[in-house]
Amino acid sequence: MKVDVEKARQDTYDLCIVGTGPAGIILALEYQKLQPHHRVLLIEYGVDGTPPRNPLDDSINIVEPRNHHLPYECTNKGLGGSSASWGGRCVMYDEIDFKPRKILDGQCTWNSPLLHEARRYADRAAEYFHCGEGKFNLAEIPGLASSRIAEHFQNGDVTDSVIERWSLPTRFGKSYRSQIEASPAIHLLTGWEASTLGTRPEDGAVSEVGIRDLARTRREKIIARKIVLAAGAQESTRLLLKNRQLFKNQGSPPPALGKYYQGHISGKIASVRFHGDPKKTEYGFLRSPDGVYLRRRLQLSTQALLENNLLNTALWLDNPLYSDPAHRNGAMSFMYLAMITPGLGKRLAPPAIAQAFTKGKSSGISPHIKNILKDLPGSLTMPAAIFYSRYCMKRKLPGVFLYSQRNVYALHFHAEQVPVPENRMELAEDGETLNIHYKYTGQDIDSVIRTHEFLDRWLRQCKCGALEYWFPKNELPAAIQSISKDGLHQVGTTRISATADEGVVDDDLKVWGVPNLHVCSSSVFPTSGQANPTFLLGAFAVRLAHHLSAQSRR
């Protein structure tokens, strides 16, 4: 139920969760099922009817914005957090992501048993995301196990059977508001920012959460036995950085706090030309028996990644750049013009997603108009059908992928980054501003290029196809640098580790040295893998609920 601050400050809560994005909401609902008599407080900074500006986003400084989206494009504030604008792509991490590897230079500080545990909670997480089952390989899905991405493709060093699943996309605020508001055990306090974490001198446990209102003029205190920071990666990290006293018993904050920030390096530098029957190429979505949209991802096997010292990367078939009228496709030209129309583009997709449609050099609108006229009426009927499936259905069409008679598709890569301490979040001297340093390293870029080369060799070996690059070889590094941007997937800055020297939280997501403080955010992932992080985060939130519940029974 919704509570005001007068009510919240009088209670002693069993669990206080800061933030109501997917992580906070899954944790609260799952915990409440396990411990129906416990009192849970959800503190949410955002309010309904999001104001155009807020002090949290205004005090984030992206130091080098070339490869990082601006703060307002990266997160949302309010019930449901950034799920208000997320795409809904649910992807699972792989075995390789948990393995120490030469290329990670000792920075893979978690372990494989954690992945196995997370998999135990995948079905439950999938229920919260409305994405069917927690299975991410076609081999496990009856009826889809034996098909291939294209004629002659062979599964081996490269696999085509790992899939992404698509959520509705579930807007967690909209989907779970009534359940939260109807629950007498879950209290929801909105419009307050958790800002300080007061500690007990004897054991360093958090004894109170200091909160302030949006105008930052009023301050109050919340008392809880256990506290979980689920405020998103940036804000969970900032809260720990601001509260150095938490680490007094250890002498200083964990050296890794705020460091090793990663996202993904992503874009298109090549097309793939398949040699077989174009009608046998699976270029679009598959549907699971329960109607969920699924899509294949091309990935290198664990062994191939280890042997070739490559970062984990997923690749999928895509359309050519919308902005380049050489695609000669009327529907694509129509959609491109819609996305660049001032006012309209913003309504069709959040800026970070709209960029996928609009990026590339513009060659003026007349060649696009020619494409539209040439393909009439399809140039208009196809976008209309897509618009209906994308905006009017409950389970929305997650994307638009068009058939190529020539059997040539753009290849979209989505790749891991090496965790380096220089990519970091740190507090400025004013004690409030979060400076974010984020760049792609030479190793990130080199791995993308070598992964393409590997895939090319594999396709040629199977006599399935070959890659056609969009740039001369010597221009590939600069092209990759210039097309890729992240900041939506935020990983690494409060990472899991076996010791306080290497990371910030332990395997149970408890902050090292603080007995009752946990972090539930993708910031705990030490590696970024090829996967968008939110699904694994959901599985970790379910797991944390079970862990905290079991702990309170002891």
Ligand SMILES: Cc1cc2nc3c(=O)[nH]c(=O)nc-3n(C[C@H](O)[C@H](O)[C@H](O)COP(=O)(O)OP(=O)(O)OC[C@H]3O[C@@H](n4cnc5c(N)ncnc54)[C@H](O)[C@@H]3O)c2cc1C
């Ligand atoms: C445009 C876009 C597209 C994306 N697409 C995908 C995708 O397809 N697949 C995928 O896996 N991921 C995607 N993501 C990332 C995904 O949205 C995030 O990984 C996910 O929302 C993180 O969940 P969270 O609960 O940790 O944090 P958030 O969703 O960021 O929620 C955190 C909440 O905490 C609140 N808060 C922050 N600080 C405080 C404080 N001090 N006190 C109180 N409350 C606080 C915030 O207001 C917010 O509501 C996308 C993100 C964006 C922006």
